[in-house]
Amino acid sequence: MPPPSAPGDVRLLPSGDQCLIVQFGEGVDIDVNRRACAFARLIEAAGWPFTADVVPSFTGIGLHYRAELVPLHAGESPLAAVGRLIGDLARRAGGIQAAFVRALRQAAILPSAFAGRYDPQCEGNPWEKLAAD
Numbered sequence: 749m750p751p752p753s754a755p756g757d758v759r760l761l762p763s764g765d766q767c768l769i770v771q772f773g774e775g776v777d778i779d780v781n782r783r784a785c786a787f788a789r790l791i792e793a794a795g796w797p798f799t800a801d802v803v804p805s806f807t808g809i810g811l812h813y814r815a816e817l818v819p820l821h822a823g824e825s826p827l828a829a830v831g832r833l834i835g836d837l838a839r840r841a842g843g844i845q846a847a848f849v850r851a852l853r854q855a856a857i858l859p860s861a862f863a864g865r866y867d868p869q870c871e872g873n874p875w876e877k878l879a880a881d
Contacts, residue, residue, distance in 0.1 A: 758770060758771065758772055758838070759771040759808075760831050760834065762827055763810060765815070766800070766812060766813055766814065766815050766826075767810055767811065767812045767813070768810075768811045768813070768827065768830050768831060768834070769808055769809070769810050769811075770784075770787065770808050770809050770810075770811065770834060771807055771808035772784050772787070772807060772808050773807050773808075774807055775807070776806065777807075780806070780807050781806050781807070784804055784805065784806070784807060784808050784809055785804055787809060787838070788802050788804040788809045790837060790838075791809065791811060791834075791837065794837055796813075796833070797817050798813045798814050798815075798817035798818045798819075798830075799811065799812075799813055799814075800812040800813055800814050811830065811834070813826070813830055818830055818833075819833075
């Protein structure tokens with residue numbers, strides 16, 4: 749499967765016999781990381797009984813599952829069923845995920861209480877530096 753090329757592209761990669769990697773991109777990219785973290789929260793909120801663990805990484809998540817608990821359609825493997833359920837979740841929650849990512853982008857980073865006059869190693873007003881960034 750080719751690597752993701754557009755913001756909406758997602759790669760599903762099997763990892764072992766009971767894990768699926770959901771990859772949102774490659775390399776160091778804060779937007780990719782925000783998508784991965786938001787999607788990890790969506791999977792956790794789904795409360796699927798077959799979920800053993802959700803492991804976020806910088807570019808995606810690892811969904812460890814219990815194959816015997818995955819709801820299957822006729823002739824479907826547990827891996828294919830988990831992929832289908834992830835796709836369904838992504839489609840249903842697209843608006844929620846987008847809103848969550850927008851909220852993360854708007855989060856403010858505040859200087860610590862030890863910056864500026866409280867820290868002899870920090871010169872100037874940390875608020876001015878933050879405003880300039």
